[in-house]
Amino acid sequence: MSSTGFDPVEFLADAVRIDSTAEAVAEMREFLVDTLASHGIEATVDDAGNTVASKGTGSPHVVLNTHIDTVPPHLPYERDDEAGVVRGRGSCDAKGPLAALLSAFLATDPDEGTLTLAVTPDEEVLSTGAAALDVDGDCYIVGEPTGLDVCNAAKGRFQGTITLSGVSAHAAEPESGANAVSAVEQVLATLRTFDAERDPHPTLGAATLTPTTIEGGAATNQIPADCRLVVDRRTIPPETADGFRESLERALREAIPADVGVTFALTDRETPFLEAFATDEADPLVQTLASAATDASGGSGGAVRPFTAATEASYFAPAPTVVFGPGSLADSEGAVAHSEREYVPIAEVRAAARALEATLGELLG
Numbered sequence: 001m002s003s004t005g006f007d008p009v010e011f012l013a014d015a016v017r018i019d020s021t022a023e024a025v026a027e028m029r030e031f032l033v034d035t036l037a038s039h040g041i042e043a044t045v046d047d048a049g050n051t052v053a054s055k056g057t058g059s060p061h062v063v064l065n066t067h068i069d070t071v072p073p074h075l076p077y078e079r080d081d082e083a084g085v086v087r088g089r090g091s092c093d094a095k096g097p098l099a100a101l102l103s104a105f106l107a108t109d110p111d112e113g114t115l116t117l118a119v120t121p122d123e124e125v126l127s128t129g130a131a132a133l134d135v136d137g138d139c140y141i142v143g144e145p146t147g148l149d150v151c152n153a154a155k156g157r158f159q160g161t162i163t164l165s166g167v168s169a170h171a172a173e174p175e176s177g178a179n180a181v182s183a184v185e186q187v188l189a190t191l192r193t194f195d196a197e198r199d200p201h202p203t204l205g206a207a208t209l210t211p212t213t214i215e216g217g218a219a220t221n222q223i224p225a226d227c228r229l230v231v232d233r234r235t236i237p238p239e240t241a242d243g244f245r246e247s248l249e250r251a252l253r254e255a256i257p258a259d260v261g262v263t264f265a266l267t268d269r270e271t272p273f274l275e276a277f278a279t280d281e282a283d284p285l286v287q288t289l290a291s292a293a294t295d296a297s298g299g300s301g302g303a304v305r306p307f308t309a310a311t312e313a314s315y316f317a318p319a320p321t322v323v324f325g326p327g328s329l330a331d332s333e334g335a336v337a338h339s340e341r342e343y344v345p346i347a348e349v350r351a352a353a354r355a356l357e358a359t360l361g362e363l364l365g
Contacts, residue, residue, distance in 0.1 A: 004039060004106045008099035008353045009086070009346055011035065013077060015095040016088040021072040025049065025121045028068045032102075032119060039106050048132035049121040056110035062363050063116045063135055064101045064356075065316070066094045066143030066325070067123030071338050085343040093337035094123075096344035097143030097325030097352070104356035111365030123312055130312040131271040139285045139363070140316040141356065144309075145327030145337055148301025148348055148355070150290045152322050153203045153278035157310040158233040158241050158266060162187060162252065164216070165261035168225035177223035178259040181216045184227060186255045187262075191231065194251060201236040203278060204306050208234045209248075234310075241266055241273045274310040277317035285320045289359045293324070296355040297348070326352040 020028035029051055036043045036053050043053040051068075075089035086096070098119065105117045116137065120129030144151075164187070169177025191209050200206040209231060216227030233244060249264040256262050266273070279286055281304050294302030307313070307323045326348030329337045336342055 006039065006103055006106050008103040008349050011102065012086055012091065012095055012099040012344070012349060013079065015099065016077040016086060016091050019074040020068050020090060021070050021074050022125070023069075023122075025069050029121070032068065035102070041106070046132070046134070048129050050129045050133050051119040052116065052135065053105070054114055054116040055105075055108070056112070056114045056364065059113055060138040060363060061114040061116065061136065062360060063118055063137035063140045063316070064105055064143070065118045065120065065130075065140055065312070066098045066101055067120045067129070067312070068095075068098065069121050069124050070095075071124050075340065075342060084346050086346060086349075087341070087343040089342060091344045092145045092327035092342050093329075094143055094145070094325065096327045096349050097145065099349055100326060100352035100356055101141070101143045103353035104360055107357045108360040108364065113364045115360060115364060120312070126269060127271050127274065127312050127315070130315050133315070137316065137319060139320040140313065140322070141285075141289065141359075142311060142313040142316070142321065142323045143325045144307065144311060144323045145325050145329055145344070146307065146323055147328045148293050148297045148324070148326060148351060149303045149305050150286055150293060150322050150324055151307035152281055152283075152286050152304055153201075154276065154307040154309065154311050154313060154323065155204050155207070156235040156239075156273065156275035156277075156314055158235060158244055158273050160231055160233070160245065160264055160266040162229045162231060163263045163265070164227040164256070166223065166225045166259070168218075169223040171221045171223055174223055177225070178257075179223050180227040180260055181224045183256050183260040183262070184214070184229065186257070187229060187252060190251050190255045194248065201278065204236045204276065207236045207239065235276045237276045237278050240275060272315070274312065275314045277314045277321060279317070279320045279322060283320045285363070286322055288362045289322060289324060289355065292355040292358040292362075293351075296351040296358065301348075301351065301355075324352070324356075
C-alpha cells in the first residue's frame, strides 16, 4: 500500500470482477473515475470515452496510458495466494498495469512539470480512444504486460488485400483467357523477396510480410478471372502504411504478367494503423525506468527490449515512449494474455507500482 492509502492489488481485485469486454466499459470507467475522486482527483471523460486526469503544470509533461477494455469472454476473478497470482480477464491485459500506473499517479505530486493519466477504451479492436486522445506529452509510459521489462520499441501491423484480375474462359481453352490464380505464383515470389534489400532494424530485426488467406475462381471448369490474397505486414521504422502500400503495389506490377491486373489496398479502418516505433535506449525515460524496475524487482525485471505485439504506443511516437507493466503475454506453458488462464503475479503489480513511482520522482522532481 502506498503513502496515499491506495492498494493496487485491492484495486485490481475489484477491477477484474468488472466485465469490461468489447464495448461494455462503462462500469469499469465509472469505477476508475470514482477511485480517482475518492483521492481528490477530478477526471474528465471525453467524447471518445477516454478518462483523463492531470496534476501539476508546465514541462516536462509525462503521460501514463493504458486501456480498460478486455477481450471476450469475461473470466471471473480469483486470487491464488499459494501461487501468488490474481487470475481473471484483464488481470494481465491490462488491469494489472492500470493498477500500477494508478498507484504511481496518486503517489506523485510533481515539483515541476505535469503528470497525466490517460486511460483509453477500444484498444483491443480499433483504438478509437487512443486515436482521439488530445494529450500532448513530452514522454509516455504505456501500460502493458512486459514482465517488468522496459520495452522501447515494437513492430507495427498493417493488413491489406492483393486483388488479381484476369479474363474468364473455358478451362479446355486456357489460352483464351487470363488466369488470375496462376499469377499467384509471381505474387508469392514477390512477397518472399520484398524485403531482400532492406536492412533489419537494430532492435526489432527484419520486417515480415505474410500471406494469410486466399480466395479465387467461380467454377472448377473455368479459367478464374479473379483472385484475392490478404497479407499481414509486421513493419519496422521508418516504414509508413502509405509507403508500404505504394512500394508493394509497384513490386507486384513489375512481377505479374501484363494480361493480369493487380491492385493492393490496405484494409479500411476508421483509425490509423498501429505503426512501428522505437525510442533510443539511451533516452532518460528508458534508462530511468529500467533502473527503477531493476531495483523494484530485485533484478528480475528492468531489461530493455522490444515489445512483441503491436501497440497503441505507436500513436504517441516520436515522443519518447516505452511500454511497461506487470504480467506477461505468454509463459513457459503458453499464452497468458487473451487466454483462459490469464493471470498476473501479485508481486509484479506491487513492484511495477514502486518502479513507476520512483521513475516519476526522478522525471518530475
